[in-house]
Amino acid sequence: MVALIICEKPSVAKKIAEALGKPKKKSIYSVPYYELERDGKKILAASAVGHLFTLVEKKEGKFGEYPVFDIDWVPASIEEGKKYVENYIKALKKLSKEADEFYVATDWDIEGELIGYHALYYCCGKTNAKRMRFSSLTKKEIIKAYENPDTIDFGLVDAGDSRHKVDWYFGINVSRALMEAIRAVKRWKTMSTGRVQGPALAFLVDRELEIKKFVPKPYWVISALLDNLNAIHEKEKFWDEKEANHVYEKIKDIKEGIVVGVKKRKKKIKPNPPFDLGTLQREAHSIYKFSPKKTQDIAQRLYERGIVSYPRSSSQKLPKDRKYLEDVLSIIKNHPNYGKYAERILNENLKPIEGKKDDPAHPAIHIVDIPKEKLPEEEEKIYDLIARRTLAAFWDDAEREYCNVTIDIGGEKFKLNGSRTVKEGWHEIYHFTRFDEVELPPLKKNEKIKVEKINIERKETKPPKRYTVASIIKELEARKLGTKATRAEIIDKLISRGYVVEDGSLKVTDLGIAVIETLKKFCPEIIDEKMTRDLEEKLELIQNGKIKKDEVLNEAENKLKEILSKFKEKEKEIGKELVSKIDSTNKKLKTIGKCKCGGDLVIIRTKNSRFVGCTNYPECNVTYSLPKKGRIKVLNETCESCGLPVIGIDGQKLCINPECPSKMPKENIEDLKESISNGEKTCPKCGGKLVVKNGIYGAFLGCENYPKCKYTEKIKKEVEVVGKCPKCGGDLVKRRGKYGEFIGCSNYPKCKYIEKIKK
Template identity: 45%
Template structure:
């Protein structure tokens, strides 16, 4: 009995083949495939089938009569896919058992489902077809998935197929409707719209209207500058903003040349470690820290995954299940100089329990390093890998302890507040320095002491309009409104 394993790309096929044995590498029609005994590991190159009109000889609207066809028949740009599809069709004739080893998500199911029914001529729902489920491409994960095959998740495949049909109907028909409308009005122009693209554009347009219609309002702030231990310290009026200039000036005139410390409030703040990354939070952090766009982050993370350095990135989960061998991963990371001391400290713990977030994904865990040491990374890959590793390690660390202090001063009849905070124990922050942590130390004050007032400033300011969306903030908003999928949101932003 011969087995055909279908993968989503050649690099994954090679990694699976090497995990299963000593593969023979073959080239057929210029496309690669691998053989381990009677097992054939044959790659696709993403989607080998796409939707098209049945009668595509002329431009019409609306269109509802569509069918699946090989991508190279639809677009000349996809001619490269032809030998891969022909290889699968030919090798499938020699096989009587089929395994889907594409990415375990809706798109991976669609890719394999179409290949199985059209190229392999086999029913994806039959007993001849099984599924490998893995979240990392380490040898151990691949062997475990091969030994524990699961039935085809038909629901996931049908969900993906349905989304493709809906995207096509919405995208093509609305785009053609818009194009016809514009042509009738002012000439020939092609416009595009889609089921996700349209609502996303509305979010952007609504924000732009808010900005354009915004009318700034003036307000005033009162700040006090006092001398403490020879240094200047600034405080703000307890009222915050004054919307009436007369009231602000009156408050300023009520102040004297001295200020007395009336209250000192101290509070200890415990901050738990951050949870591990899902795709959206990884994209958000990468843009905030490195200005790497969400789409670039996804592409980099996908490459790190394909090389078995991190787990599957297209996940909504912020949880690390207990069946992951955390200790082994951290032990391997200790071989990297940057993480050596961190890993040693964590490995000294009797138990390793991560801080998990609220979001979950039944298909894949949160993004984490696999423990496979990267051989060579470019500068952006290093940044994303370091971000993922430090976030992962920080989830096992101790809490950060801070102290916040609020000092209340009275000058004349007016009350001012000086606020500050200091880190007592950095805890996880010593590992994940990328986090935003407010740390503004202020001098030690004594209740009842009198301070010299250097200056009272009356600051005139204006309210500001809402900020325009950034590539990362629009992806966050799309997720909040459930627009698109974790894998497609960044692509929509690039349009």
């Protein structure tokens, strides 16, 4: 008896084989697979590499022709850069010939079911198999899934097949329609939109236009400076200037206030629920500025390592099986950082908190094992985030005290608000959640307080905020657009196509606005959220066996035919509008600021490099080099130190001037040069001398034998220690933040103690 287990990826095949026995690694067509024996049965564990098959037109028609609906599944090896897929298909075909029994062990979701079924059907020629279902790649879970197999869920297979086909119909046909409109006015640009991409861009454009049309409204704020405390008038915002000035004139010279009310209340704050994928993506972006796609990919790698559970989950509930949780906690008990928490949970039989969201297939994302080797830095960060969130779900409530003080100054009431943590609780473990610590002095009712100054300030209302890559995930989820697995990819596509620029928030470009305004004008149905949601609901009905997939596909086809026939009639008109916006967008995306000669400083890309140059070249030959790697963002900001443009590279703001004083004061560089020349610091790679050089990131050490030797070394900046932290005993150091220099604890983010620098 020979059993073939079909896995989703080679790393998972290895993990499953090792859990079931002592496998021998073999290969066929340069593709690895594993052979082992279990209970007298020979087992072969082989894998796909994600989707082995892709959709294409059955008959290739005229270039750019649309609409097209006659499509079929073919080997994905036809796609550029996927030639290797061919060998995986051949390997599964060959191995299937010696198998009597088949198991599908791909990921337990729509995509996994489709990947497994395609491999089974197209490679092995079978229409059914035993189905292993698991939420983590621990030995126990794998054995349990192997010994208690399910059957293939054909509702999931049909839902996956339909989703791919409907997405192909919309993505290919509407993208072709846009490109053909541009071609109709003798231009060319690759354009794309899709079933979810269009509605997602539409609500981003709505927000962008709201911001552009926003008219600020003035208001006045009156505050009182009380011995380094800032109290705000109880009215907070005065919309009438005369009223604000009247109050200010009445109290501006008063030097003493009276405390007329002190209210204190304590509040218990429950732990955050365990992570679903969307919340993990938002948290990783907030803390580490990781994109949702990056977080999803890292979490997937951790799952494949067998140390966290399946990440594409929409559940905020840990498994109900107490024995399972105890087994996991018994492993985590041996972790140097988390062991003490796991031990207390076990000893005191603590129960985890749950969130509202659920997932029929998978529990919330949680740790299941300790890494066997040191993880790469980014994987370590996500593992730590998941581990702390998992353990904190079992922990005590945090307790916070809020203090509200009312002060009478000349008959006008002012408010002082303070807050402090009185019991860390779960915050001791999951310290990433930020609490404002505003300690007020012990003020009592009827106590007099010195008023140093009364201020009046004119302010303006702010436009609504743009979405960030984190908040748009939440918005897509709330609007039921896309799936937990596809939302990150949708955002990436909007950015890569130039519809949106990510510079801390998602700013829609002229091109993005043009695409949506054009579609709204000529075929609004394409970006209609309701149509997308209706389709999503019908795909769920297919999954539950309540509707046939052909019914949904025919409906999508008929809708698109109707929409695109109207589009075709206005091709040239649409093309003209799009081309004018493409040109203005391209200019904005390249221009970073002004040159001293009056020209524009623009980003120039050549085959092997990129740099900043002046548009008045050759009359002006000013240039600034740029790093070869890293995503560049135009910030439209200038450097406070030298006045030259500042750009963003991978989330870091950088002045383009390598000689900028902000990068390292001149006297420091001279001292460094002298100390290095005296110390004869040598290159560890070739033995040459290390010399001080300047680059976009500031001063650094480089080998004198460059470009033959490219060794570089960062210059470590000395940290100025100014005292000890009164909260945790760590060093207090000088830091620089958004609002200038301040003193903070060196144990941040675990300890968030800060204080102002006294002038």
